[in-house]
Amino acid sequence: MAEVTPSGSGGQLGALEPATDGSMRIRGGVGGISFQLEELMAGVAELEGMADELAAVEVGVRRVWEELCPYENDPRASGTAALIAVGEGCQAVRAVREELQHLSSQVRASQRDYETAESMVAAGIRVPDDGWGFLPLLFVDLTQTNYPSRDAAEALAVPLSIGLLATIAPKEDLVRALAAELAAGRSISAAGPSVRRLVENYFPRLKPRPVTAVEELARDVDVDTSPAGLLARLRELDADGHGTIEVVQVENSGRKAFIVIVPGTQPTDPPGGANPLDEAGIAEALGYGSEQLNAAVLSALHQAGAVKGDQVVAVGYSQGGAHAMNLSSDNAFLAEFDLKYVLTAGSPVGGITPAPGITSLHLEHRQDWVPGGDGTPNPDTRDRVTVTLTDRVVTPEGKETGLGPGHNLENYEAAARRVSASENPSLVANTAVLAGIVGAGGAGTATRFAVNREPTATPARQQERLPRGAARWVGR
Numbered sequence: 001m002a003e004v005t006p007s008g009s010g011g012q013l014g015a016l017e018p019a020t021d022g023s024m025r026i027r028g029g030v031g032g033i034s035f036q037l038e039e040l041m042a043g044v045a046e047l048e049g050m051a052d053e054l055a056a057v058e059v060g061v062r063r064v065w066e067e068l069c070p071y072e073n074d075p076r077a078s079g080t081a082a083l084i085a086v087g088e089g090c091q092a093v094r095a096v097r098e099e100l101q102h103l104s105s106q107v108r109a110s111q112r113d114y115e116t117a118e119s120m121v122a123a124g125i126r127v128p129d130d131g132w133g134f135l136p137l138l139f140v141d142l143t144q145t146n147y148p149s150r151d152a153a154e155a156l157a158v159p160l161s162i163g164l165l166a167t168i169a170p171k172e173d174l175v176r177a178l179a180a181e182l183a184a185g186r187s188i189s190a191a192g193p194s195v196r197r198l199v200e201n202y203f204p205r206l207k208p209r210p211v212t213a214v215e216e217l218a219r220d221v222d223v224d225t226s227p228a229g230l231l232a233r234l235r236e237l238d239a240d241g242h243g244t245i246e247v248v249q250v251e252n253s254g255r256k257a258f259i260v261i262v263p264g265t266q267p268t269d270p271p272g273g274a275n276p277l278d279e280a281g282i283a284e285a286l287g288y289g290s291e292q293l294n295a296a297v298l299s300a301l302h303q304a305g306a307v308k309g310d311q312v313v314a315v316g317y318s319q320g321g322a323h324a325m326n327l328s329s330d331n332a333f334l335a336e337f338d339l340k341y342v343l344t345a346g347s348p349v350g351g352i353t354p355a356p357g358i359t360s361l362h363l364e365h366r367q368d369w370v371p372g373g374d375g376t377p378n379p380d381t382r383d384r385v386t387v388t389l390t391d392r393v394v395t396p397e398g399k400e401t402g403l404g405p406g407h408n409l410e411n412y413e414a415a416a417r418r419v420s421a422s423e424n425p426s427l428v429a430n431t432a433v434l435a436g437i438v439g440a441g442g443a444g445t446a447t448r449f450a451v452n453r454e455p456t457a458t459p460a461r462q463q464e465r466l467p468r469g470a471a472r473w474v475g476r
Contacts, residue, residue, distance in 0.1 A: 021422045023391040024415065028380040029426025044104045051104065054097035061090040196287035205456070208284040208292040211276045213300040213449040216244065223250055223259075223444035227343055227361065227431065228416035230259065230315045234345075235409050237448070238263035238317065243275035245297065247304040248446045252439030257311045258304065258337075259438065260297055260327070264318030264346075264409070276453040277319065285322035286348065286374060293323050293451065294330045300449040301337060311437050313341045317409055318370060321347025321362075328354030340437045345412035350376030358383065359433040363415055365389040367406030385430045389415050 019026040065086045071079045199206045224232065237246050243266065248259040263277060271279040276293050284290055301312065316324030321344030327333050328342055334355055342360040349362060351374050362378050364371040366388055378386040389412075395405040402408075419427050 019424055019426065021424050021427075022418065023389055024418060024422070025388040025390055026422075026424050026426055027386045027388070028378070028382075029385040030382060030429045031424065031426040032380045032382070032385070044107045047100045047104050051097050051100040054093055054100070058090060058093045058097060061086060061093060065090055193287075195283055199283050199287055203283075205272050206280045206283045208276075208280075208288050209454040209456070211292040211296040211454070212452050213245070213296040213303065214452065215300075215303050216448045216450050218304075218445060218447040221248070221444055221446045223248055223438075223441050223446075225250060225259075225434070225438040225441040226416070226420050227363075227434065228413050228420060229441065230261070230313075230343060231317070231345060231409065231413040231416050233446075234261050234263060234315055234317050234320070235413060237261055238266075238409065242266055243277055243451050244448050245300060245451055246446055246448050247300050247306075248444050249304060249306075250438050250442070250444040252437065255311070256306075257313065257438050258301055258306045259313045259315060260301065260324065262293075262297075262314070262316040262320035262323045264316075264320050272453075272456075274452050274455065276451050281323075282319050285319055285326065286351075289330065290323040290326035291330070292453075294327055294333055296449075296451050297323075297327065298333055298336060300447075300451075303449070304445075304447045306337065308336055310337055312337045312339045313343070313434065313437055314339060315343045316347060317345045317412070318347055318403075318407065321345060322349055322352070325349040325352045325354070325360065328352065328358045328360070341434050343434070345409060345416075346370050346407050348372070348374035348376075350374055350378045353379075354384070359430060360384050361419070361430050361434075362386045363389070363412045363419075365393070365406035365408075365411065365415075367393060367404060370403055370407050385426050387415065387419060387427070 019031055065083065068079075068083050068086060072083055073079060223229070233246065233248070237244060244263070246261040248261065250257050250259065265279060265282060266275055266277045268275055268278040273280075275281075276284070276296070281293070284292060301310075306312070312327075314324035314327050316322070325342050325344055325347065327339055329352055333339065339355075339358055342354070342358065343363075344360070345363040346365070346368050347362065348371055349360075350371075354360060360383065362371070362385070364378075364386060378384060380386075389406075393405045393408065393411060395401045420431055422428070
């Protein structure tokens, strides 16, 4: 459609590329193609209405011209000249009407092309955001960091989220399970259903169990409610706690708002123990919509003083971001609280569809394969903005690589500061929603909750029934 341009507009339209701001690529929001198409379609409806009105005018002018035909042989000033003038007027009206109809048809064709591309994405047939340009860099990524990029993860036919199960279950068992699924003719290209099916059929010990939230500590704090400030709180929680979430209460213009903060994966051996944020939590986040952890978050909010209808912001990193985003599609949670905004960093959330009216900001890094682990890119909508960091990062010497240098929370925190400073219209509008809910920051109350997964009934899990903190003293 780039070659289509209205008459006199000054030239061809270029292909729409994701906006950039330094090392940030920005997709979605009010500057995204989806919202722009929505605005264009509203304009098309107006143009088509004008074209219909012009068509009626054209019919009327043609009728006047026909009525003037008997006067063709009258003096030129009153006969032929009048016919010519009216005829030219009719042609001008027709030209404008045809131009409007042509422009409308081309915009509608563009919308159909976009919807076709979106349906191909939904079917797992897609070209990554950077086209296939990630392929030359894939060799560099793998040789220098041992990890693929986000685009490589999304482009794989088998989402890497299934590969995450290899960190929980023996690889040979996972290979046999995948082989059995393929032999049965089942697709494994959709991460959520595939993860759930594998857990249900082959790894039942990873099935989610009820999770409780127990208050540990409440204190008055000074809250930085910017995206970077919220990620800084998350980083502190992630480093300081084990199986702990935080609920922060703030006031904005006399109205209470609550911020739920969920850290990333906290490895345990074996997975599936008392901590619902261990590796088994990945299966709950991707395959079960975080139904058990969501219930614990609901309980924690009530314990922190939230009441029905209060506004909530959810923040999460890695696995925690998937849990936070799952709140946006949890009917039970949304029936109780008014979730307004979700902030995620390095999280696979492309397959999660939030309820209408919920704004979200997703920070990802080109070198971070984890956000691409569900095999699904984040949709481009008015309320959903994805910022992809493109600067090259490496793991500092002497530090553990973790899940790769791109999956670094400190880097995401720094990116969040750049987001707040950006003048990109999508980012300005997105962060304004957050500020409208939680204000500019200041005094607040932070309450930490220990989240505990219900133990299994086997003797091997009896130690999980000990009170929090007691297990660390066993054997001393």
